[in-house]
Amino acid sequence: MSHTPHELAAEFPEHIAKLSDLKQSDAHFARLAEDYHEVNRAVHRAETNVEPVGDMDAIEMRKKRAALKDEIYRMLTA
Numbered sequence: 001m002s003h004t005p006h007e008l009a010a011e012f013p014e015h016i017a018k019l020s021d022l023k024q025s026d027a028h029f030a031r032l033a034e035d036y037h038e039v040n041r042a043v044h045r046a047e048t049n050v051e052p053v054g055d056m057d058a059i060e061m062r063k064k065r066a067a068l069k070d071e072i073y074r075m076l077t078a
Helices: 013-025 027-047 055-077
Strands: none
Touching: 013 027, 013 055, 027 055
């Protein structure tokens, strides 16, 4: 499997332990992380033309990924 950019561990290397802890202890955080991974993989597939999408769809996916990442970051630094 190829490397998918923007994985949470790569985005927040200083918070790897907390990422793992929150995924185990906080159902809301675990759902956010799963949603992020699903959207991130969809963006990666679109960017690599494995599953091409229209420009507007790609923009919306990137916006959703950014919003999820922001919420995850807020929880990691709370």
